Amino acid sequence: MAEAHQAVAFQFTVTPDGIDLQLCHEALRQIYLSGLHSWKKRFIRFKNGVMTGVYPGSPPGFMVVVVSYMSYNKYHKLDPSLGMFAKLNGKIYTSYSQKIVGGVLVGTGLWITIIFIMRNALKCLLSWHGWMYSRHGSVSLGTRLWMLLVKVFSGRKPMLYSFQNSLPRLPVPPVKDTCRRYLESARPLMDDEQFERMKGLAKDFEKNLGPRLQWYLKLKSWWASNYVSDWWEEYIYLRGRGPIMVNSNYYAMDFLYVFPTSIQAARAGNAIHAIMLYRRKLDRAQIKPIYLLANKVPLCSAQWERMFNTTRIPGLETDTIQHMNESKHIAVYHKGRFFKVWMFYDGRLLLPREIEQQMERILADKSEPMPGEEALAALTAGDRTPWAKARDAYFSRGKNKQSLDAIEKAAFFVTLDDTEQRFVEKNPIKSLDSFAKSLLHGKCYDRWFDKSFNLIVFKNGTMGLNAEHSWADAPIIGHLWEHVLSMDPFKLGYTEEGHCCGEPHPNLPGPQRLQWDIPAECQDVIQSSLTIARTLADDVDCHSFPFNDFGKGLIKKCRTSPDAFIQIALQLAHYRDKGKFCLTYEASMTRLFREGRTETVRSCTMETCTFVRSMIRDETVREERLKLLKEAAEKHQNMYRLAMTGKGIDRHLFCLYVVSKYLGEDSPFLKEVLSEPWRLSTSQTPLQQVELFDLVRHPEYVSSGGGFGPVADDGYGVSYIIVGENLINFHISSKHSSPETDSHRFGGNIRQAMLDILDLFQLDKKAIK
Template structure:
């Protein structure tokens, strides 16, 4: 009877991936709905005459080629559970030929400086081994499917992205990259269990398991200390990891060259690809305070290119003053999967006061092995050029990451407003103040209630938002009028978010129709060549590229989508809002620092408006 009880117990516990097969397919929205939403979205960027022209183009599209393409898209959707998945992976990530490490990777600072681990020299390895151990525990939970299934209300969300956190790597190709993922659950079979450590231009590997059980923090400490001692007492290595920061075709050619130079190099590259994740030991000591994450965020995102493997789905970078950062290739997952894992580790670190409270016993485990690549003068020269190019590019980046500490989610909710919408509309106002015109904006919505769903675009720069911004800047407007317009703008944004999360956005739909046309060898429909399409952000032209990193202590950063744009990440906590804003110094009209400071003023303005109007 005990055995039966045990079985019942086990089967009543949800397994991480158990609902994957019962998730609904990604829907294709009706064509007329998508097109009317599109027309609404382009309005703020056109005058009457231009809008009239766009309306004609859209109508022609809807009754002509658009109808045919939509039919073909519906047929594609019948054949697969997610009609967008392969397309999105290719078009948004794997087909890109620019340096994805610089332009597409995402990163974020560890918030440990706020509690257990203030910056302190000499703590790098101590903290790294505790952090790594908790991350390995999470890997173990995933392997045994004990990671809690995420839900939105009562709706189960797709958990597929979590498989990509470990043992996943992008592999450069001459015209298109590919994604290698070697993770397996226990039920599925063997899974790689080694870690890669990058330090002073050298590459080391060691297994995270020994005789069937995981290495403990003291054992990881022994391995990392061995690596560091060797690197500090011997000459620097070639810094091969820097090559991942190249433009993709160039990196693919160099990788081919490396393999021809010595087939052993392929074995070593595969060892990096298959590894659990990459640990980077970086010699810098970024300044960081709970109110100012700027330097830590900047170095996490664009620091030493030899201490990170840009194609790896997860790099955990530890700096010499005990601060740390995550750095990830964006193609296999979106930020929220990463944040869920990092929040788990943070919770455990806080529970244990940042220390290891178990046994200090260290087993006799094999020392780390160094992965020594065969290189020649050509490769050495290429590494040199790559580093030079990398530093030149990232030195053009302006990035600030500040905490707004006057209020946060608690007060915004108390005023019955949605915190995310609050930030987005304040950002619209800040952009309008800085630039004197509406800023087309991309906000990420997640579509994970559908099978393998990832994202849809919310476009926060609505007619309603612009009307409200104008009223805020018009001294003759009454507060009552401003408040009415604000509530309209809030309602519109909340409605759009809901629609996007339910697969009723229009950006991915329009992309699908364009890709069908391309696959059929048809000319690009006029809709996509129209000024309105680009001016409103279509085709990757959003001047504000934004993302909420949730309601946790983790904030992130990403680079602008366009040369004259901004990257804007924010996390909203009970008592504060952490923002990261990036722009390019070489663009005279953008200034991340100014936009961020203006935004903080706008937070006050919006709250003030509500308070004044409610008196």
């Protein structure tokens, strides 16, 4: 095998004439180039660390400050060391070299002081969120002045992590305010008796246990970077003992209407190369920070740190996240076999055609899976504790450990799927539903669900992602996916035959087949996990559909927030679907703060319920419905603002509950609040890099977004992406086992609710388009 020859740098034999040494010059060359690549990467990381550490200062700024300081002192004939050396040496006059050293030291101190002032001034400025309450399209003079100051103190040419030290900490809201907002959100879901009881529990908590728990929480907020994120990661994700497949992992879809190539290996070649280019930009901190408000307000970038070379490692009681600083290979699965594929050769990243060449070799490999190998990844799809025990018992030594390390330490995981998935215009519902289910869980053993993300390339060239949730939230993986989809057809492209551009490499070593020795006992555990996973997967009812009757362009004509419009439509659809309201979760981000992740917007408000009831009652006039709709939309927008600015409800209550458990205190109020099921869980997938896609000239290049599994056994999971001006893609999930839910029925209710709400405005859609 070619890779075996390349692995040996030299050979020697002992003969009567002495030692016969034979050096393999190609192997030594590869070792030299690999080491050179590693040192370059270390230098870049060191340089970026320095640049980020001194931001908004910079080396040129340092030179300007030091030279200016020394020139000023020379012109005015002052001691640049401010008498420091004179005191040390006991002399009035210092030598020229001492003046230089003293000037540099004092100038450096002055430069550091300026950085400190700028950084803290920016932190104070970013702590003000009044700009969020400005009316759309109008900016007050105060906000304009604030934006100017933010720009002045933000420095020039920031890198991805430049603003991390300037972001404010997430504030801890007062217990009284959180309890009040909770009761307000719970009122539409309770009758008078239930609500009075809950008011009593909240009042008792607010008066007695709450202040004590709050004291510990404030102490943590002063000490830690973020008082929520580490506990959220640990207790919501890593301590869960159930399957992460469906329950936690989520997916992202390919283009909806465009199929760049039907050659599986070629699509994988371009996609893998684009992902590796993104990783290189990430390593070099060349990805631009994400902003709000006309590129003025930076968001936290901490979640990008673990995108690659990351795996969730199972444990008996809690999982851990393993992140490698560097990984030069990927792991690939095809028809029950695992392969290790190096991504570098000759000291450079493999080109798309070369990666396609590697994928072709895997597809052409006719070898059979080893005993237990085909369904091995089902361990990552089942319960966590059996997987942790099996990992410790059967994968902690020998060839099994080496092969498992190759997967867990890979940059990411690739599945060359042997099924075909894509959107079919003649059968849109069935084709998209099948596509969504395949990305969400596949066959339950052909994705490594523990990896930070899986790239899935289907037999007909369609592709998608499946991502693990604990390390980051969907917008982070969405940013990567936008990069890949924009690079694939536009910048990398394909030949007329559908292959990647370029030529195969004549001497490229082939993929390495991973070896396993899986005993019968372990195979029993694998089959047990597979049974659990299949039961879970078969129960998922997925429905994905493009809503193209209208989009955000027409909604904005109604002077209504598109997100509020959709959320209110979801409440109307749910009421028609089940005949009742339910506790509703909408994900919002808190990345305006350092290491922020998400907060909950409780979308089922009194105002929204009032509007929904008006739509159900035929006697309500249109003008009244419009008035109620405006009130509901404004309420929703205000709730969203509160969530984004650290004044949400659920993360604060969650952390108070964690503190109560550490103290051994029992709170009936917190216990009841946190046990309430989210029967409608919703999330918007943001389109972040709009400039990458020219949807005016090429409206067909739209992604279908992504989705996730249902949170409650008798509830719905709804994800949506607003694409361009005229399209909204919905992804709905529920469980077949629940007699209350039906994803297709709910999808029909969503479509009708959207149309009914738009009809209130009596707009001529065709004329506006």
